[in-house]
Amino acid sequence: MGIEFRGVTKKYPDGTVAVDDLSLTVEDGTITVLVGPSGCGKTTSLRMINRMIEPTAGTVLLDGQDIRESDPAVLRRGIGYVIQHAGLFPHRTVLGNVATVPLLSGWDRRKARQRAAELLETVGLPAELGRRYPAQLSGGQQQRVGVARALAADAPVLLMDEPFSAVDPVVRQGLQDELLRLQARLGKTIVFVTHDIDEAIRLGDKVAVLRVGGRLAQYGTPADVLRHPVDDFVAGFVGKDRGYRGLSFLSAEGVRVEDVPTIRVGSAPDVVEPHWRLAVNDEGEPRGWLPPDSTVDGELAESDLVAGGSLYRQGDPIRGALDAALSSPAGLGVVVDEGGKAIGVVTAHQVLDVIEGHPEGVGGA
């Protein structure tokens, strides 16, 4: 179900123009992220899709139909909505919260609760949590419940207003991964609001950058916005290290994976060697590095090793390969296969050669 804004303007009674002549098409089955500084009209734009706010001018179309033709309550039951800070109902259990829309839509109680229980699993919450009340959950759990509640209607469209803003970066990344996994399975049309450009780039198939005053500054793929910001505002907003971030969209094709001498943890190294050796466990997974000229008493233990850098999974964008090489104590980025087994190494030098030879270039402006 696509969404289309046609010349939409929202002027609040006090004269604030929150959204100014917005025209934008959100394609069916994609994640579109609205991003921009505080007060640029992201929430206002989002809430005009489910008629929580009525535009002063222009039209919003859902699946080609003017949303003003539908009853607001019915329209909203067909659109999942995750509000900022979850907004869970404190007097209802987690299951009761998630079952809200199915019950409103007239499902019988048992079926609604069953659906709710499934959804808890979908968003990665243990079933026991279903009986708890929102006040008994952590911030991250509450936000997951908020997402589950929005998914419960099985609506083709999902609106998410800074759904992951209240949690620390680690939990946040977990929630983002979860959302991408879910989306790969469910293929919904998602409009996602954030003021975090990194989140926008990670999640968005398309990114709409808004500027204060509610005007659309740029709309395109994340790679596009990073490489070719249309003006100084967008360039400034996407940040200083956008050249490096742009590597997230470059394939690592052409980077040669080289062999590396390895040594098994638990074996007894009888020779001293003048170069770095990659320590692996019995499964072939990298555990760390053994520095040049090290001697080991008896069996090689993990405590003899220098911790390794980040790992680069073969097939991922080139950013991971460069980071692996730069973060490795040996200057050699460890490449692993799907199963996590070490298959070789790359050097920063090689990676840079490939980047420089890339027809797309890197940084853009």
Place this chain on the structure above:
Amino acid sequence: MIPELVDWVSDPANWQGTDGVPARVLQHAGYVALALLIAAAIAVPLGLFVGHTRRGAVVLVGSGNAIRALPTLGLVTFLFLLFTDSFVAALIGLVVLGVPPILAGTYAGIQAVDHDVVDAAEGMGMRGGQRLWRIEVPIALPLILGGVRNAVLQLVATAAVAAYVGLGGLGRYLFDGLANFDYGEVTAGAILTALLAVILDLVIAAVQRALVPKGVRIATAGRRAAGPAATEEVVA
């Protein structure tokens, strides 16, 4: 004073018949209950309306304060002169007194419901009535019932004015005792009134405990004690 009180209490005649303690207590509780019902029937819907729509809040708070400033005795006397019916006068007086606390509690309760929660309810497709009854009222219940509790305390104390315009209730002991210089009777009347207030308050507290949703209780406890209380409830 104490010997007189003991004399009065230990006189079996004071515990029997239409002037006896049980009958007077029932009468008193009856005035309170009737006034409370009528006051709630007026105040709760009004408070819900104002809280839900956020319309007319200023008028409501202002008039609530004005009513509270009215001296009840004066009001009841005035009403008695107006209606020349002591029951109607006393009842109206008590209702007027009972409305402000319930109104204030209801309005404050609805208004204090987290805006995000109401917003989520609306965004999920609840209509106005569904939002009010399924979300706002259950969450506001502690404050609504708190208002009722305040009203009951005031009504029990003030229902004594019924006796002033010639009706029954525990106020009889106060006015009759004063007229006859029987301070034992006066003291007994005062103590019985206070006891009745305490008992009714306990009853409403139990009702409150039974009606307030568990999730709301946990949330309030968590907010008050920031952590420990909340974890306790999790275990329980």
